[in-house]
Amino acid sequence: MPELPASSSSRTPVANATSQPLKLIAVPDRRPPAPSAKPPSPSRAGFRKRYDEIEAHRAALVARLTSLGEAGQRHPGYKRTFKLLNVTFRRAKLAQRLAILQAAAWLIDVLEMLTTIT
Secondary structure, eight states: OOOOOOOSSSSOHHHHHHTSOOOOOOOTTOOOOOOOSSOOOOOOOOHHHHHHHHHHHHHHHHHHHHTTHHHHHHSHHHHHHHHIIIIIHHHSOHHHHHHHHHHHHHHHHHHHHHHHHO
16 A cells, blocks of 8 residues: 655645645534433342342242152153253353243142142
8 A cells, every 4th residue: 555645734634635724623512422311120130149039039949849759759850840940940140040940830730730730
């Protein structure tokens, strides 16, 4: 890329091309940018707080599952629910863990109904 020749004066290249000095003018009636029309959203709970809440929910579901007794433990859904609450839960991201807990809660509800019938 060819270099421009050094200017002998302190004027800008635009001023050199027009042979007039460059003037800077102030813009009258210029307002600062308006603040956002949206009100600030309430801050979401921090990562640690959400993590602790989901972990407490998981612990409560594990306690419900273990309280089913012998009849519930014989059911094949028992092992699947434990797998949801342990292996699948640990592999999932934080945003997906709530859905896993809802699925496990539904399975526990079904197991509780089945154990009260038999």
